Amino acid sequence: xxxxxxxxxxxxxxxxxxxxxxxxxxxxxxxxxxxxxxxxxxxxxxxxxxxxxxxxxxxxxxxxxxxxxxxxxxxxxxxxxxxxxxxxxxxxxxxxxxxxxxxxxxxxxxxxxxxxxxxxxxxxxxxxxxxxxxxxxxxxxxxxxxxxxxxxxxxxxxxxxxxxxxxxxxxxxxxxxxxxxxxxxxxxxxxxxxxxxxxxxxxxxxxxxxxxxxxxxxxxxxxxxxxxxxxxxxxxxxxxxxxxxxxxxxxxxxxxxxxxxxxxxxxxxxxxxxxxxxxxxxxxxxxxxxxxxxxxxx
Amino acid sequence: xxxxxxxxxxxxxxxxxxxxxxxxxxxxxxxxxxxxxxxxxxxxxxxxxxxxxxxxxxxxxxxxxxxxxxxxxxxxxxxxxxxxxxxxxxxxxxxxxxxxxxxxxxxxxxxxxxxxxxxxxxxxxxxxxxxxxxxxxxxxxxxxxxxxxxxxxxxxxxxxxxxxxxxxxxxxxxxxxxxxxxxxxxxxxxxxxxxxxxxxxxxxxxxxxxxxxxxxxxxxxxxxxxxxxxxxxxxxxxxxxxxxxxxxxxxxxxxxxxxxxxxxxxxxxxxxxxxxxxxxxxxxxxxxxxxxxxxxxxxxxxxxxxxxxxxxxxxxxxxxxxxxxxxxxxxxxxxxxxxxxxxxxxxxxxxxxxxxxxxxxxxxxxxxxxxxxxxxxxxxxxxxxxxxxxxxxxxxxxxxxxxxxxxxxxxxxxxxxxxxxxxxxxxxxxxxxxxxx
Numbered sequence: 021x022x023x024x025x026x027x028x029x030x031x032x033x034x035x036x037x038x039x040x041x042x043x044x045x046x047x048x049x050x051x052x053x054x055x056x057x058x059x060x061x062x063x064x065x066x067x068x069x070x071x072x073x074x075x076x077x078x079x080x081x082x083x084x085x086x087x088x089x090x091x092x093x094x095x096x097x098x099x100x101x102x103x104x105x106x107x108x109x110x111x112x113x114x115x116x117x118x119x120x121x122x123x124x125x126x127x128x129x130x131x132x133x134x135x136x137x138x139x140x141x142x143x144x145x146x147x148x149x150x151x152x153x154x155x156x157x158x159x160x161x162x163x164x165x166x167x168x169x170x171x172x173x174x175x176x177x178x179x180x181x182x183x184x185x186x187x188x189x190x191x192x193x194x195x196x197x198x199x200x201x202x203x204x205x206x207x208x209x210x211x212x213x214x215x216x217x218x219x220x221x222x223x224x225x226x227x228x229x230x231x232x233x234x235x236x237x238x239x240x241x242x243x244x245x246x247x248x249x250x251x252x253x254x255x256x257x258x259x260x261x262x263x264x265x266x267x268x269x270x271x272x273x274x275x276x277x278x279x280x281x282x283x284x285x286x287x288x289x290x291x292x293x294x295x296x297x298x299x300x301x302x303x304x305x306x307x308x309x310x311x312x313x314x315x316x317x318x
Numbered sequence: 319x320x321x322x323x324x325x326x327x328x329x330x331x332x333x334x335x336x337x338x339x340x341x342x343x344x345x346x347x348x349x350x351x352x353x354x355x356x357x358x359x360x361x362x363x364x365x366x367x368x369x370x371x372x373x374x375x376x377x378x379x380x381x382x383x384x385x386x387x388x389x390x391x392x393x394x395x396x397x398x399x400x401x402x403x404x405x406x407x408x409x410x411x412x413x414x415x416x417x418x419x420x421x422x423x424x425x426x427x428x429x430x431x432x433x434x435x436x437x438x439x440x441x442x443x444x445x446x447x448x449x450x451x452x453x454x455x456x457x458x459x460x461x462x463x464x465x466x467x468x469x470x471x472x473x474x475x476x477x478x479x480x481x482x483x484x485x486x487x488x489x490x491x492x493x494x495x496x497x498x499x500x501x502x503x504x505x506x507x508x509x510x511x512x513x514x515x516x517x518x519x520x521x522x523x524x525x526x527x528x529x530x531x532x533x534x535x536x537x538x539x540x541x542x543x544x545x546x547x548x549x550x551x552x553x554x555x556x557x558x559x560x561x562x563x564x565x566x567x568x569x570x571x572x573x574x575x576x577x578x579x580x581x582x583x584x585x586x587x588x589x590x591x592x593x594x595x596x597x598x599x600x601x602x603x604x605x606x607x608x609x610x611x612x613x614x615x616x617x618x619x620x621x622x623x624x625x626x627x628x629x630x631x632x633x634x635x636x637x638x639x640x641x642x643x644x645x646x647x648x649x650x651x652x653x654x655x656x657x658x659x660x661x662x663x664x665x666x667x668x669x670x671x672x673x674x675x676x677x678x679x680x681x682x683x684x685x686x687x688x689x690x691x692x693x694x695x696x697x698x699x700x701x702x703x704x705x706x707x708x709x710x711x712x713x714x715x716x717x718x719x720x721x722x723x724x725x726x727x728x729x730x731x732x733x734x735x736x737x738x739x740x741x742x743x744x745x746x747x748x749x750x751x752x753x754x755x
Contacts, residue, residue, distance in 0.1 A: 087550070091548065099539070117328075118545060118549060119548055120548075
C-alpha cells in the first residue's frame with residue numbers, strides 16, 4: 021500500500037505541492053488528476069525518490085522511499101523514456117538490471133510480454149525504428165518488467181490506436197488482479213472513469229476533490245437530462261434551475277442545477293410527443309472542468 | 319555497488335559497440351598504416367619515391383662543371399636532402415637541349431662566363447621544380463661561382479681550402495650539470511613532443527563530446543528519470559566518468575597498437591627500409607643514452623602519464639557537470655566551448671614552449687589545470703622547468719579534481735533532473751552553495 025502523508029514541496033518560493041495526502045491500496049487503481057502545472061509530476065517525482073519533499077512522508081508497504089523500495093516501483097512517464105538507439109531487448113534488460121533483476125529473469129519475462137503484445141518480432145529491432153504505439157508498449161514493458169508493487173502511469177495511452185489501447189488496458193487489469201497498486205494520470209477523462217475507483221483532483225498543488233468516483237458523481241449536484249422528442253429549447257431554458265440546453269444529434273441535453281429541477285422539466289414537456297427522458301450523472305470531464313475552474317476563480 | 323559497475327560496463331560496451339567507434343578506428347588504422355608505409359604505397363601505384371633527378375649541364379666556361387658536380391653532391395649530403403642525381407655534361411647546343419627536355423622533369427643548367435661576376439648560371443626546366451631542389455641547385459651554383467672566382471684570381475688550393483671550409487664552432491656550457499649532447503636532444507624533443515601529445519588532445523575532444531552527448535540523450539528522452547529513480551546521481555556521475563576514461567585510455571592503447579601493426583606491415587613489405595627504421599630507432603636510442611636523456615625519460619614518461627590521466631579525469635568531471643545543466647547538444651556545445659578553447663591554448667603553448675625561456679608567467683601557467691597536462695611535460699622536456707614543478711602541477715590537479723567532485727556533485731544532482739536553461743550560471747552557483755550533497 022502506498023501512503024502519501026501531508027507532503028509539501030517548494031521550488032524556491034513557488035509552492036508546487038501543498039499538504040497532499042492520499043493512499044493507494046494493493047490492487048487499487050487511483051486517478052491523480054490536475055491541469056498542467058497542478059503538481060502531478062512533482063508528486064510522482066517525490067514518490068519515485070527523485071525529489072525530496074520539504075515536509076511529509078511517502079511510504080510503500082510501510083517503508084520509506086529509498087533505492088531498495090524504488091526497485092519495486094514501475095514508472096511510465098508522459099514522454100517516452102527510452103534510449104532510442106538501443107534495441108528493444110537491450111533497453112528492457114538495461115532498465116531491468118537497474119531494478120536489480122537478473123538478466124535471465126528479464127529475458128524470460130520480456131518474451132512473455134512481447135508475446136502478449138504481439139510484437140515478438142521487434143525484440144532485436146532498435147527502438148527508433150518502431151512506431152509510436154509500439155514504443156509506448158516497450159515503455160510499458162520496461163516499467164512492469166520488475167512486477168512492481170506500485171505502478172505509476174502518466175498518460176499511458178498517448179499515441180495509441182484503439183486496438184493498442186485495448187491491449188494495454190488488459191495488461192493493466194492483469195497487474196491490478198495481481199495486487200499491484202496503480203496511480204493513473206491522464207487528461208482523457210473517459211480512461212479515468214473506466215479505470216479508477218478512487219481519484220484526486222489537484223489544483224495548484226492542493227487537492228480540491230478526493231474520493232470514490234461513484235460518491236463524487238452522486239454528490240455532485242448538477243445533472244444532465246437527455247430528451248428526445250418535439251420540444252422547444254427556449255421554453256426549457258426559461259425554467260429556473262436549468263443551466264443550459266444543447267442539441268446533440270437527435271437529442272437535447274438539458275443541464276440542471278440539482279435533482280429538484282427534474283420534476284419541473286418533466287411537467288413542462290409531459291404533454292408533448294417524447295420518446296426519451298433519462299436523467300444522467302455528469303461526466304468526469306464536466307466535474308473536472310467545474311472543479312478546476314472554480315479553484316482558478318478563487 | 320553492483321548497479322554502479324553494471325552502469326559503467328554498459329556505458330563502456332555501448333561506446334565500443336557503436337558504429338562510429340568502429341568507423342573511426344578503421345580510419346585511424348588505415349591512416350597510421352598508410353602514413354608509415356607511404357613509400358611502399360607510392361611504389362605500388364607506380365610512383366618512385368627515390369626518383370632520380372636528371373641534370374644536363376651546358377658548361378660554356380669550360381671550368382665550372384666538375385666543381386658544380388662536386389658541390390651539388392656535397393650540399394645534397396650536408397643538407398640531408400637525399401636526392402639521387404643523374405648529372406651529365408652536355409655536348410649539344412642550348413636549343414637542342416631545350417628541345418630534348420620539353421615534357422620531361424630534366425633540368426638544364428647553363429653556365430656562362432660573365433665579365434663582372436666571373437660566371438653566371440641559368441636553371442632551365444619545362445615546368446616548376448620544388449623549392450628544396452631549387453635551393454640545393456642555388457647553393458651548389460653559388461659555391462661553384464666562389465671557387466671559380468678564387469681559381470681565376472690565382473689563389474692556391476691550400477688557401478682556397480682554408481677560405482671555403484666550414485667554420486669550426488666550439489660549444490661551451492658553464493653549468494657543470496649540462497652537456498651539449500643533452501642540449502641537442504632537448505632541441506630535438508622540443509620539436510618531437512608536440513607530435514606525441516597530439517593524440518592526447520584529440521582524445522580530450524573525444525572525451526568531452528562523448529560525455530555531453532550521453533547525458534543530453536538521457537535527459538532529452540527523459541530516461542534520466544527512470545535511471546535516477548534506481549541509482550543515485552553520484553553513482554550515475556561516476557559511472558559516466560569512469561566509463562569514458564576507460565574508453566579513452568583504451569583508444570590511446572589502440573593507437574599505439576596501430577603504430578606497431580604499421581611497423582610490422584612495413585617490415586613485411588620492405589625489409590630494407592624496415593631495417594633502416596630499426597637502425598634509425600637504434601641510433602636515436604643510442605644518442606639518448608649517450609646524452610643522458612634516456613635517464614630523464616624514466617621520470618618524464620611516468621610524470622606525463624600521471625598528468626594525462628588526472629587531466630582526463632578533470633575534463634570528464636567538468637564535461638559531466640556542464641552537461642547536467644544543459645538539455646540539448648546545442649546548449650552543451652556552447653557551454654563546453656571555453657573548455658575546449660583552453661585545451662587548444664594549452665596545445666599551442668606546448669608547441670611554442672621553447673619560446674618562453676625563463677618566463678615566470680609560463681611556469682605558473684604550467685601549474686594550471688586543463689593546461690598542465692600539455693604544458694608541463696613540454697617545458698620539462700626542454701629543461702625549462704624541473705621535476706618539482708611537475709609535481710606541483712600534479713598536486714594542483716588532484717586538489718582541483720577533489721574540489722570538482724565535492725561541489726560538482728551538488729550541481730550534477732540538481733542539474734540532471736532540471737530541464738530549464740534559464741539563468742544557468744545562477745543555478746550552478748546556487749547548487750554549489752546548497753547544503754545537499
